[in-house]
């Protein structure tokens with residue numbers, strides 16, 4: 001297998017590089033934002049400028065068809081773009097609207113829904129959060145109990161969601177609710193688009209281990225949602241959700257790209273100061289860093305495998321679970337190695353710390369990555385049964 005760029009891919013890589021060199025706002029080049037800097041990503045004054053530049057080219061949602069404001073890029077082109085963007089530390093502009101709901105609407109939405117939501121997702125006016133998990137329904141999502149009952153032209157929703165990332169900032173939520181409690185659990189769920197300002201929605205932020213707020217509890221008390229905001233047919237929401245979750249898992253490929261740069265940054269940091277460097281004083285770290293680099297390259301190959309399968313029209317199955325499992329655990333290992341490189345400085349968390357506190361923050365924030373979007377145990381079960389053909393317990 002030849003993993004080098006084809007001439008076309010190399011030309012594309014150059015085009016992306018030239019764009020970044022010309023258009024990425026100076027402030028991001030001087031002070032790059034990382035995924036951990038969630039608040040910074042939102043509030044940064046240059047974020048709108050950067051978004052506009054990407055929108056102009058359709059690069060904000062590169063995989064969407066051109067008629068919906070995308071660039072209809074191939075998966076390999078997108079992957080190369082992610083590599084270059086991550087390499088330049090360009091902040092990701094997007095969110096769940098771009099990566100999950102938009103693509104799901106393109107496949108399953110009505111024309112009216114596409115016209116209403118796709119342009120405003122691109123412009124940033126519509127920002128979605130994901131109302132799937134509930135206190136008693138996470139891994140076993142189909143057990144969800146939030147109810148939606150038809151009442152004239154509306155549905156009335158009652159229930160509770162939890163771990164709803166960004167619900168305190170989002171103005172729309174894609175939400176699953178039970179519309180028929182008397183059929184097998186997968187067959188009585190519907191998928192709705194709900195405006196967060198609708199009366200009866202209470203969002204209660206949950207402070208997480210980083211000290212910040214990423215996710216929330218969301219209480220739904222007689223919330224009315226117009227029937228036209230159902231995606232797909234009533235009681236077929238589980239299958240639409242499966243499409244959305246496929247798009248969510250595909251995101252693991254881009255996380256690999258960021259990890260590669262993080263591991264390289266650590267090596268650079270460990271080498272600083274020559275004989276007096278951390279590496280000079282702690283030769284054992286050499287092996288640890290080498291392991292991380294090998295793992296990063298492995299994850300990259302797994303990401304290529306996914307991209308190439310998708311490009312050939314194949315649907316990754318246990319392969320997606322392998323990548324999700326490996327990449328999320330690798331993110332944690334990289335952060336732990338980072339803490340070993342930092343030594344006592346690892347206790348510093350603010351921007352005055354080495355690497356602006358990024359490692360200490362990711363040491364905490366990556367803890368959730370082996371839970372979010374399907375826990376490691378669930379991924380291992382999928383690999384065991386579908387990949388290895390082992391019997392179900």
Ligand SMILES: Cc1cc2nc3c(=O)[nH]c(=O)nc-3n(C[C@H](O)[C@H](O)[C@H](O)COP(=O)(O)OP(=O)(O)OC[C@H]3O[C@@H](n4cnc5c(N)ncnc54)[C@H](O)[C@@H]3O)c2cc1C
Pocket residue numbers: 129130131132133134135136137138139140162163164165166214215368369371372373374375376377378381
């Ligand atoms: C950072 C973060 C962000 C999130 N954002 C969102 C969001 O925006 N929207 C949203 O809807 N949800 C979100 N979630 C929720 C996430 O999807 C759930 O936490 C996840 O699916 C696990 O569900 P649970 O927490 O209910 O744990 P449970 O499903 O109760 O699992 C508890 C433990 O039991 C294990 N377990 C469960 N079933 C099995 C099994 N069959 N075999 C073996 N082990 C099993 C699990 O692996 C886990 O260790 C987020 C979570 C995190 C951590």
